[in-house]
Amino acid sequence: MTTRKITSEWILEPGTGKAIELLKGQVLRIEQVEGGQCADFNCFNLHDYKEFMHCGRTRTVHGFHPTKGTFMWSAPPRERAMLYILEDTVGRNDVLFPRCSAYVYEAAYGFSVHTNCHDIQAEAQREYGLTPDDVHDSFNLFMCTGVDADGHAYMTRQTTKAGDHVDLLALMDVLAIPNVCGADVMKTSNFALKPLKLTVFEATEADLASVPTTPVLASQRTPKDFKNPVIKSDRGLRRDPDYRPEFPNTPIVLTELPVALTAEEVTMLNAVKLTDIYGDDDAAALRDILFSWWEERFLQAHAGAPAIEA
């Protein structure tokens, strides 16, 4: 067994969360103490809190249950791999559900005060000057969820045991905030709130070597690339009288491309064109065929997902 160089350890008690400075090359282990406990998780760039983890991009790239061998990505326009899931002894995490909130417990269960992930995250993040509005969509560790035939997300009980853990390797300096999910009247954590153990240790050379290389692209923009790099510091919205729109690649201009089809090609077009969508507009049907073909032949990622292999 590998000896880990441990930097720090905490026991995260029920109802609490902890903001942890996790530096590039360090690993945060979130571990079951008794088993059966969901952990919600937020993550910010330690040096620029406006870059934060984005469940939307993460689930598009890695599916609804990201596990060992996947990344947590930051939101556009940053879209960088922030953390790498180095180990996951369970393999059942969730990026479908939002954090539970006071509203849920008041509206559905009648509680005036109840432990909830939003407020726990906000209280933990307050140590670093963040406000309740800064809490973002959470990555839910150990949460057992799915999608039913009607398209609704559901959650059910988990089967985690003491010692089960997820190891998150920081690929940049981050503020990592795990919390014990406050849900004790839902199936999320099998109807009981239990502690979680947190350990920070240094990644080994082998750990670092196991991380796939991700792209470095011009589209991954930082404030130096923004037209307005200044963080707005008041709450009201007022129009900038000097604003002139500069949308890229506008205006969109159409060009007509005549294509001469042989009789045989016309037969092919008639056989495969999508008449229910394009009617008798053969030009639109042929354009669809062109770009559908392009996707099939040249696109490596799932449609709508970016390529993540460097």
Place this chain on the structure above:
Amino acid sequence: MNETIVKLRLNQQQLELMDRTIAQGVAPDRAALVRLALREYAASRKAETAGSSR
């Protein structure tokens, strides 16, 4: 030979993707790329239908 002219309406971004594909040597020009796409797309659909009808 009997030819049918189909006039595709393409914007500058779609043309850029086509031109980058042409630059890889996939087809000699834009019209040829469209015809190649049609032939390959139709062929793969035909193969699919043949495969699924069994």
